[in-house]
Amino acid sequence: SVPPFCFFSLSLSFFLSLSLSLSVALSFSLSLSFSLSPSLSLSSLSLSLSACMGFVISIILSLKCIYWGCVFQFLWRFRFLMYLQEYEARAGKAGSGGTSPTQPQHGRRKNLDFEPLSTTALILEDRPSNLPAKPVEEAQRHRQEYDEMVAEAKKRELKEAQRKRKEMKERFKQEDSIANAMVVWNHDILPNWDNMRNTRRVRELWWQGLPPNVRGKVWSLAIGNELNITPELYDIFLSRAKERWRSFSETGSEADDGASLADRESSLDLIKLDISRTFPPLFIFQKGGPYHDLLHSVLGAYTCYRPDVGYVQGMSFIAAVLILNLEEADAFIAFANLLNKPCQLAFFRVDHDLMLKYFAAFEVFFEENLPRLFNHFQISNLTPDLYLIDWIFTLYSKSLPLDVACRVWDVFCRDGEEFLFRTGLGILRLYEDVLLQMDFIHSAQFLTRLPEDIDSDRLFACIVAMPMLNGNKKWSQVKNGDVCTE
C-alpha cells in the first residue's frame, strides 16, 4: 500500500500549493483594483485605506483557500480509502489475505456509504450550559434511543435502496426487452407479415405485448381492410361530414323540435358532446386539446360512411385509442374495419338478441372456469351484461388503465372476439377473492370501476389460466348455440 500513499501526499501538496498561489494572485488583483479606482480622486488617505482593505481581503481569501484545501484533502482521502478498499478486495481475491489495518477502514467506508440521510440532521447535543445538565441515565437513555432511531432509519433506507435498485433493474430489463422486440418486429416480422404472423414464435412475442412504436402498424395489419377503404375515401366522407355539420349549425340549432330523436342522436352535435367525455383525465381530447378535432373528424366521417350504424356511445373510446396509435386516415380505416367485425357490429347496432347470445356463451365459460364466483354472482343476481356492456363496447379502454388496455387490444387483434371475453374472465379470476366477499352493489360498483393499479402481468397470468374450452367445444361453437340453452 505504498503507491497510494505517495499519490495521496502528492495530490495534497499539489492542491495546497495551487490554492495558495490562487489566493495570492486573487488578493493581488483585488487590491490593485481597489487602489486604482480611488486613485482617480487623488486622495492619499483613501489609497492607503484601499491598500489596507486589499490586504485584509487577501488574508480572508487565503484562509478560504486553506479551508477549501482541507475539504479537497478530505475528499481525496475519501477517494483514497475507496481505492485502498478496492485494492484490498482485489488483493484478497488474489489470495494474499486481508491485513488487519484495512479492517476498520472497511467498516468505516460502509458507514459512510449507508449513513441514513434522514438522521444526519439530528444532532445529539447536551443541554445548553445555562440549564442544569441531564442526569447520566437520561443522557444514556437518549443516546440509546438515538442509536435505535438511527438503526431503524438505516434499515429502512437500506431496504428502500434495495427496492429502488430492484425496480431500476426491472425497468432496464423491460426497456431492453422492448427495444429488442422492436428490432425483431421491424426487421423480421413486419417485412414477412403473411408468412410469419401465425408462427409460434411470433404469436408468443405478440402475447408479451407489442412495442408501442410498432403497435399501430401491427393492429392495422391484423385488423385488415376487408372494406377496401382508401385514404381518399376517408377524405370524401370527412368532407361530407363537415358539410352536414355546417348545415346543421346553420339551420338545426333552434329548429330541432321537429327533428326526430334518432336524427339528432346521429347528428355530429352529440359526437361533440361525447368527445370531451372521452378519457377526460388525458385532456388531449377536450375542446382545445390537440386530438379534439381529429377524434371529431374520424367519428363524423364514420357516421357518414355507415349511417346504418351511426354514432353509438363507446365508439369515441375505440377511435381515441386508434388515433393515439395511428395516423388519421389509417385510424379511420382500422376503426371502420374493426367495427365491422361480427361482435362489434352486434354490440354497436345494439342487437339485443345477439348480445344475449354473447352473454350466454360468456356465462358458460364463466361457470366452467370459476364455478364458485359464478354461483356467488347468481345468488346476488349480478348478471354479466351489467359489467360486460361497458367492457365490450369500449374494448376495455375505459375500465382498464390505458397501457393494460392496449395490451389487451394487442392480443384481441391476434385472437379475435374470443379474447375479449377471455379477458373478462381473467379480470374476474384476478379479483375472485375480493368479489366473493362482496354483495351485489359492491361487486357491480367494483366491476364497472376497476382498480387503477391493475398490473398487466398479473392480469395476463390470470387470462392464461382461463382456457376457452367447454368440454371439447370452442368459443365459437358455444356462442353459435351448439351447447348453450340458457
Add this chain to the structure above:
Amino acid sequence: MAYAYLFKYIIIGDTGVGKSCLLLQFTDKRFQPVHDLTIGVEFGARMITIDGKQIKLQIWDTAGQESFRSITRSYYRGAAGALLVYDITRRDTFNHLTTWLEDARQHSNSNMVIMLIGNKSDLESRREVKKEEGEAFAREHGLIFMETSAKTASNVEEAFINTAKEIYEKIQEGVFDINNEANGIKIGPQHATTNSTLSGSQGGQQAGGGCC
C-alpha cells in the same frame, strides 16, 4: 351495515343532462366538471335516514343515448324509484320527457315513484326551460318535481331523499307489497349483524331473498 329497507333507484334521461354527476354529488359529495361517459349502467349506494329508520339506496345510473334504450329497459325491473332528469339549458332534453315517461311506465311496476329533475339550475343565464314548465309537466303526469344543480349540490340531497320519503309513505299506506321483490324494496336483516360492512350488507342481500 344494518338497514331497515333497501330501495332500488334508477336514474334516466337524455345523454349529457348530468345523471352521473347527480349520483356522484349524492354519494361522494363532489362534482366533476367533465364526467366519464356512462356506457350501459353504473352504480352507487348510500344510506339515508327517514323517520328514524336506516334506508339503503341502491342506485342504477343508466346510459342516456337512444341506442341504449333497449338495454336500459331491463333495468327498470325491481326499481322502487326513478329520477327522470332533463337539462334546463337544453330544451330538447325536456321535449324527450314524454318518451322517457312512457318507457318508464311501461317497463316498471305501477307503483314506482318518479321524481322529475331539472338539472343545471346554476346555469341560469343559459336557461331554455322555465321552472314553471317543469312544474306543469310534473303536475300533469303526477310526478314530484325539483330543480337541482349537481355542481353546487343545490337540492341534490332533497331530490334523492324526498323520493325515498314518498316510497316510505307508500309502504306505510300499504300500497307497496314489501314482500314482493319486484317492487324494488327489500327488508333489511332483522337483527344487526356484527360483521364488517361488506358481509353485513351481503347478509341483507340474502335475507331479501335468493335469485329470481
